[in-house]
Amino acid sequence: MDTHVARSQANEEEAALLDAIDKWLARDVRPHVLKLEHADEYPHEMVEQMKELGLFGATIDPEYGGLGLSATTYAKIVERIAEVWMSLSGIFNSHLIMAACVSRMGTAAQKAHWLPKFATGEIRGGLALTEPDCGTDLQAIRTRARRDGDHYVINGTKTWISNGIQGSCFALLVKTDPEATPRHKGMSMVIAPKGPGFTVSKKLEKLGYKGIDSAELVFDDYRIPADHLIGGEEGRGLQTALGGLELGRINVAARGVGLASAALKDSVKYSQIRKTMGKPICQHQAIQLKLGEMATRVQAARLLTYDAARAYDAGERCDMEAGMAKFYASEAAVENSLEAMRIHGGYGYSKEYHVERYYRDAPLMCIGEGTNEIQRMIIAKQLIERFPA
Numbered sequence: 072m073d074t075h076v077a078r079s080q081a082n083e084e085e086a087a088l089l090d091a092i093d094k095w096l097a098r099d100v101r102p103h104v105l106k107l108e109h110a111d112e113y114p115h116e117m118v119e120q121m122k123e124l125g126l127f128g129a130t131i132d133p134e135y136g137g138l139g140l141s142a143t144t145y146a147k148i149v150e151r152i153a154e155v156w157m158s159l160s161g162i163f164n165s166h167l168i169m170a171a172c173v174s175r176m177g178t179a180a181q182k183a184h185w186l187p188k189f190a191t192g193e194i195r196g197g198l199a200l201t202e203p204d205c206g207t208d209l210q211a212i213r214t215r216a217r218r219d220g221d222h223y224v225i226n227g228t229k230t231w232i233s234n235g236i237q238g239s240c241f242a243l244l245v246k247t248d249p250e251a252t253p254r255h256k257g258m259s260m261v262i263a264p265k266g267p268g269f270t271v272s273k274k275l276e277k278l279g280y281k282g283i284d285s286a287e288l289v290f291d292d293y294r295i296p297a298d299h300l301i302g303g304e305e306g307r308g309l310q311t312a313l314g315g316l317e318l319g320r321i322n323v324a325a326r327g328v329g330l331a332s333a334a335l336k337d338s339v340k341y342s343q344i345r346k347t348m349g350k351p352i353c354q355h356q357a358i359q360l361k362l363g364e365m366a367t368r369v370q371a372a373r374l375l376t377y378d379a380a381r382a383y384d385a386g387e388r389c390d391m392e393a394g395m396a397k398f399y400a401s402e403a404a405v406e407n408s409l410e411a412m413r414i415h416g417g418y419g420y421s422k423e424y425h426v427e428r429y430y431r432d433a434p435l436m437c438i439g440e441g442t443n444e445i446q447r448m449i450i451a452k453q454l455i456e457r458f459p460a
Contacts, residue, residue: 085144092148095120096155104156108428111281113237117159121192126163128190130318131170135186142318142380146325150373153329154336157432158282160329164322165197165233168315169242172198172260176302176311185262196238198319199229199263199288200312207445209244209309210254214290216245216261218297223247223261225268225293235286236271240264244312247305258308260301268293279431313390317383319440320393324376327400327436331372334404334411334429335365341415352414361414365407372400391453394446401436401443408433 099120107114121127129145131137140148152160170189173181188194205211214227225245232241243263251257263269268291275285301311339362342353352358379396382389408429412419419426437443 085147088138088140088144089147089151091124092151095124096151100152100159101155105422105425108156108158108281109422113284114159114162114282118162118192118195118237121159121163125190127166127192127195128170129163130167131174131186131190135174135182136190137170137186142321142383143377145318146321146376146380149322149325150329150332150376153326154333155329156282157326157330158280160322160326161233161280161283162195164319166192166195166238167322168198168319169196169240171315171318172242172301172311173262175314176260176307178303180298181262181301181303194240194264195234196240197232197234197242198312198315199232199235199241199243201229201231203228203230203287207442209312210258212244212246212258214243214245215249216247216259218247219294221297222294223297223300225261225263225290225295227290228272229288229290230286231275232286232288233283235288236274236284241288242301242311242315244308247308251306255309256306259305260308260311261295262299262301263290263293263295266293266295278434279428280435316440317389317393320397320446321376321379321383323436323440324372324379324393324396324400327397327402327404327433328369328372328376330404330429330433330436331365331369331400331407334407334426335362335369337424337426337429338362338365338411338414341418345416358414361410365410368403368407372396372403375399391450391457394441394449394453397436397440398443398446398450401433404429404433404436 100117125138128137129140129148130142131139133139149160166189170186173185200209202212202214205213214225214229216223216225241263243261245259245261246257247259248257270289272287272289275287277285342358342362343351345352375396379389379392382392411426412430415424415426418424421427
């Protein structure tokens with residue numbers, strides 16, 4: 072098969088998948104978003120539908136039962152879902168980062184055992200990095216994994232863990248050697264299924280990002296077999312986590328695009344219906360200026376996101392590209408959500424419309440998967456490294 076035919080076939084398969092996602096969102100998601108959002112209710116039925124669509128195996132290799140999608144196609148899916156209800160994208164994003172940790176750094180036996188179960192959604196979970204006194208500075212984690220024969224005994228607490236209640240397994244970042252220098256040499260990543268000694272202490276209430284559960288996890292003499300150490304070698308935990316976060320940041324960037332786009336589309340529609348001074352507000356210059364800026368932000372964020380996804384697909388180092396996309400797209404979502412609220416006026420502040428949800432959801436993306444302050448530092452450091460004087 073020549074390159075042109077292969078590319079054409081891939082484009083057709085992507086189009087068919089995206090069409091199926093669009094139809095699912097219109098039929099089974101959009102009509103129920105406001106009810107589930109306001110009740111902060113976990114969307115069990117939608118999760119089952121996402122299993123059927125293969126979303127829990129979206130980026131997992133077909134060898135292990137996944138769809139094997141490129142990061143570019145994955146970003147397009149996330150953008151569409153976030154445009155309708157951002158919370159759904161978080162349910163499979165954190166799960167796929169866990170899967171990426173195993174697929175990129177795991178042993179052959181670990182891949183063969185875990186990835187097929189991850190791909191079907193039989194085992195669902197996420198990434199457990201953050202602690203009460205440790206967010207951005209991952210090397211400051213305190214959760215300790217002590218080797219005891221053929222097991223590790225783990226003690227510590229993780230917080231703000233997506234899927235913490237409904238999930239059943241997590242890629243858990245631990246300290247295997249607290250005295251190591253540099254600190255990252257003492258960090259490891261383990262596969263941690265729920266069991267004795269692993270408890271969920273509480274659900275964390277949030278401003279937005281409703282429906283998906285965020286929780287605090289407590290480990291009290293929690294034992295796992297030593298073969299749950301990802302890669303089978305201690306000291307590679309930070310490297311494993313950062314590799315997974317590249318995909319996570321592309322996901323967050325795509326969410327930003329979706330949310331910014333939703334705010335724009337709602338505003339364009341509303342501005343043609345709402346009238347003041349005898350004409351639709353879209354004919355007022357003040358509104359046109361807002362719409363023009365909003366549309367430009369959406370397109371710029373989308374192009375940055377696809378650029379980062381292409382670099383990821385090519386196997387290139389893409390922390391700068393993913394950082395740029397995540398930083399810009401999340402800020403675009405925040406700015407567009409606020410402008411949408413202003414365009415909608417009082418209705419933008421009403422829970423009967425989606426606009427107030429965009430306004431509550433958007434700030435999370437400036438914080439999650441590494442704060443935007445950190446993203447700017449990563450971008451600057453990469454610029455200096457790539458273009459030395």
